[in-house]
């Protein structure tokens with residue numbers, strides 16, 4: 001799942017993953033043992049509770065519609081007096097529209113959206129790891145989102161911060177199980193509160209608050225993006241990626257370049273952004289030297305998505321209408 005899926009949680013499995021990634025993080029070493037950290041009791045706030053007035057709100061802002069809706073609500077409609085910090089994790093793999101949109105969002109909010117810099121860009125991280133992340137080894141989220149956010153918070157000396165996450169229950173079964181209030185591992189010894197104030201919102205409510213505050217959602221939605229995140233995210237759907245190829249003339253070359261660079265670092269001599277089963281085997285165009293199995297480079301993915309014999313598979317975007325948004329943004 002893409003960028004707005006920053007999982008900051010008290011889930012021990014997630015914390016374990018986090019600590020694993022910490023060991024690999026050169027710039028920020030923990031002096032606290034995991035066993036001594038996972039001890040804080042669960043947050044016992046109820047759904048409708050608000051943060052204490054003296055807590056500083058760290059509003060995780062991705063450039064997506066849900067986090068923008070949350071930011072607008074917190075700033076203009078919640079009535080909360082708390083200091084607010086709007087923070088963005090730049091993975092170095094963002095669409096320029098998203099970077100421009102965050103500036104616009106900051107103008108509407110009357111406060112700059114600050115950047116929590118990562119130690120590596122998406123490409124640098126893949127080169128360091130000698131492979132691209134995947135759903136099984138999703139190290140990108142930890143290194144490019146969670147760690148930079150944790151580091152940023154630790155550096156600001158905030159008073160009892162609350163991390164505000166713009167996730168909604170409607171979006172997935174996993175998110176539907178999330179509580180509105182939670183805790184997360186903080187600056188390697190403390191926990192922070194997590195608050196998901198728009199968890200129960202519908203997508204209609206999300207677009208309605210944009211309209212009330214005269215803010216257009218990120219233009220990527222009108223280009224057919226289901227979610228805003230890395231461009232493209234490793235979890236992108238076939239139809240969404242096809243839209244991206246059709247709308248972004250430089251995308252294929254950029255992804256080819258990334259595969260070439262990570263391939264140079266890989267002991268296999270090759271690295272592919274997408275898993276082999278992303279496209280049918282008959283489109284595979286390379287062989288993994290270790291497993292002996294066929295794999296698909298970005299050229300194979302592109303050939304499959306843009307090939308004339310596959311058009312019927314993507315009825316949803318066949319006519320490339322002006323607005324390909326999955327949310328009906330064109331009125």
Ligand code: SF4
Nearest residue numbers: 002003140229230233
């Ligand atoms: S590729 Fe980017 S958006 Fe997708 S899961 Fe990784 S960090 Fe998140």
